[in-house]
Amino acid sequence: xxxxxxxxxxxxxxxxxxxxxxxxxxxxxxxxxxxxxxxxxxxxxxxxxxxxxxxxxxxxxxxxxxxxxxxxxxxxxxxxxxxxxxxxxxxxxxxxxxxxxxxxxxxxxxxxxxxxxxxxxxxxxxxxxxxxxxxxxxxxxxxxxxxxxxxxxxxxxxxxxxxxxxxxxxxxxxxxxxxxxxxxxxxxxxxxxxxxxxxxxxxxxxxxxxxxxxxxxxxxxxxxxxxxxxxxxxxxxxxxxxxxxxxxxxxxxxxxxxxxxx
Amino acid sequence: xxxxxxxxxxxxxxxxxxxxxxxxxxxxxxxxxxxxxxxxxxxxxxxxxxxxxxxxxxxxxxxxxxxxxxxxxxxxxxxxxxxxxxxxxxxxxxxxxxxxxxxxxxxxxxxxxxxxxxxxxxxxxxxxxxxxxxxxxxxxxxxxxxxxxxxxxxxxxxxxxxxxxxxxxxxxxxxxxxxxxxxxxxxxxxxxxxxxxxxxxxxxxxxxxxxxxxxxxxxxxxxxxxxxxxxxxxxxxxxxxxxxxxxxxxxxxxxxxxxxxxxxxxxxxxxxxxxxxxxxxxxxxxxxxxxxxxxxxxxxxxxxxxxxxxxxxxxxxxxxxxx
Numbered sequence: 001x002x003x004x005x006x007x008x009x010x011x012x013x014x015x016x017x018x019x020x021x022x023x024x025x026x027x028x029x030x031x032x033x034x035x036x037x038x039x040x041x042x043x044x045x046x047x048x049x050x051x052x053x054x055x056x057x058x059x060x061x062x063x064x065x066x067x068x069x070x071x072x073x074x075x076x077x078x079x080x081x082x083x084x085x086x087x088x089x090x091x092x093x094x095x096x097x098x099x100x101x102x103x104x105x106x107x108x109x110x111x112x113x114x115x116x117x118x119x120x121x122x123x124x125x126x127x128x129x130x131x132x133x134x135x136x137x138x139x140x141x142x143x144x145x146x147x148x149x150x151x152x153x154x155x156x157x158x159x160x161x162x163x164x165x166x167x168x169x170x171x172x173x174x175x176x177x178x179x180x181x182x183x184x185x186x187x188x189x190x191x192x193x194x195x196x197x198x199x200x201x202x203x204x205x206x207x208x209x210x211x212x213x214x215x216x217x218x219x220x221x222x223x224x225x226x227x228x229x230x231x232x233x234x235x236x237x238x239x240x241x242x243x244x245x246x247x248x249x250x251x252x253x254x255x256x257x258x259x260x261x262x
Numbered sequence: 263x264x265x266x267x268x269x270x271x272x273x274x275x276x277x278x279x280x281x282x283x284x285x286x287x288x289x290x291x292x293x294x295x296x297x298x299x300x301x302x303x304x305x306x307x308x309x310x311x312x313x314x315x316x317x318x319x320x321x322x323x324x325x326x327x328x329x330x331x332x333x334x335x336x337x338x339x340x341x342x343x344x345x346x347x348x349x350x351x352x353x354x355x356x357x358x359x360x361x362x363x364x365x366x367x368x369x370x371x372x373x374x375x376x377x378x379x380x381x382x383x384x385x386x387x388x389x390x391x392x393x394x395x396x397x398x399x400x401x402x403x404x405x406x407x408x409x410x411x412x413x414x415x416x417x418x419x420x421x422x423x424x425x426x427x428x429x430x431x432x433x434x435x436x437x438x439x440x441x442x443x444x445x446x447x448x449x450x451x452x453x454x455x456x457x458x459x460x461x462x463x464x465x466x467x468x469x470x471x472x473x474x475x476x477x478x479x480x481x482x483x484x485x486x487x488x489x490x491x492x493x494x495x496x497x498x499x500x501x502x503x504x505x506x507x508x509x510x511x512x513x514x515x516x517x518x519x520x521x522x523x524x525x526x527x528x529x530x531x532x533x534x535x536x537x538x539x540x541x542x543x544x545x546x547x548x549x550x551x552x553x554x555x556x557x558x559x560x561x562x563x564x565x566x567x568x569x570x571x572x573x574x575x576x577x578x579x580x581x582x583x584x585x
Contacts, residue, residue: 002362009362010348010351013351014350017350018350099344103342104340107335107340109335109363259314
């Protein structure tokens with residue numbers, strides 16, 4: 001346990017001086033702020049028009065602005081994360097291999113799983129720090145709505161964000177463990193996230209077995225129910241198995257570093 | 263403390279280390295001498311548990327490096343060829359991290375980091391970022407990292423590479439200061455280095471051990487004269503007397519060679535004298551069976567030549583290949 005914490009601590013302090021984190025986190029925050037602002041303005045405008053129509057004699061259409069804005073915003077956040085999270089983990093192992101510090105870790109009295117989980121938890125922590133400011137936006141919006149929508153919508157939505165993020169981070173770590181070059185690792189993860197995204201489009205056009213299978217693989221397909229505040233068991237299992245599988249593979253990749261190195 | 267038996271390591275069909283055996287006693291400094299690519303780094307990596315051996319066994323403090331890897335890793339400090347440094351950490355926080363992953367108990371951690379800084383003479387660099395340090399200081403941080411948990415066994419891969427002469431002397435003194443309470447293996451391709459620091463030397467070339475001896479004896483072999491190896495079937499005492507009679511012979515050592523009563527005599531002659539024909543005549547004249555007769559210095563000399571004529575600035579491509 002102490003070994004795991006040592007690795008976690010080292011990774012966190014690394015993130016706080018790493019240029020990658022300082023590039024990725026602000027870009028994410030700027031993009032999410034701009035889009036949140038846009039969706040909120042649209043939502044307010046739409047609800048204003050609706051109430052105008054109501055005063056002109058039509059029936060008032062019940063229109064839940066905060067939930068609609070939350071849904072649109074989190075959908076977009078999911079897409080941004082697909083592109084940005086791979087950048088966070090592309091160096092976690094490749095950097096260590098290139099610098100030769102993997103040799104230090106692998107000859108120290110810590111187990112492979114302490115290394116792998118320490119690094120994974122650290123990347124998830126950084127991810128949480130990155131998305132935390134956006135929680136403020138939606139909490140503020142909900143708190144100022146009349147009537148206040150159920151908070152579980154936010155909880156469910158952000159559970160989805162966390163699962164999506166952790167999945168991408170776990171896949172990213174695994175690919176980083178495969179190569180000494182972090183750019184290669186980054187491109188590989190980006191490719192895989194794109195693939196998991198794009199299959200969703202193809203899946204939408206067909207009805208056969210292939211389309212159904214693709215639909216199951218498409219990552220945002222499982223993310224969307226969470227966005228609507230639904231905690232979907234299929235989604236939990238989907239993300240859970242991706243995370244577990246990727247961490248398991250990372251463990252094997254770290255172990256294999258001992259065997260491959262000539 | 264360290265027992266290596268028939269250790270073999272192959273990469274594909276390339277054998278990097280070929281059936282080597284040696285042992286190191288507690289408190290001893292063993293030098294690993296050989297040209298680049300001889301198998302020094304590979305041997306050390308097997309000892310530290312970084313690479314698994316293809317064959318043979320290696321034990322540290324009675325624990326097998328493969329089967330009881332954790333126990334072994336707890337007891338070793340290792341400085342790889344390229345110091346394993348995190349460039350964006352300060353020296354102090356780096357050593358603290360290493361102390362943590364090496365299982366130094368929390369209450370002792372600060373004191374151990376302090377001691378390591380002190381020993382490596384980098385106390386004043388504690389708050390500097392590692393990436394801002396010169397090559398020599400980085401090497402010292404690497405050394406501090408290997409001793410921060412006060413390990414029983416310290417394995418140093420080319421610890422003086424890249425240092426200036428003054429730093430080299432300091433590092434050598436540091437290593438000598440660690441002996442006694444620690445068992446040390448260090449590798450080098452510089453001949454004078456072993457004679458200055460090591461109690462015993464293993465000379466390795468192309469994955470095979472060429473010689474194991476004290477630096478004094480090795481130097482003597484090189485400078486003192488010729489050595490001839492004679493394999494005969496003969497009674498020991500008469501053989502010794504007969505060989506000693508030959509003029510120019512300084513010393514005769516006889517050891518048994520397994521079964522069938524065959525003996526191996528190592529004859530030391532004065533420099534410049536080739537006594538092979540006289541020895542052959544003597545042995546045959548006594549009616550003994552002569553199985554082998556050869557000069558022994560050639561292989562050693564070849565290696566020493568490679569060692570001493572090698573440029574101090576290493577060939578970068580060769581280094582890159584091995585990493």
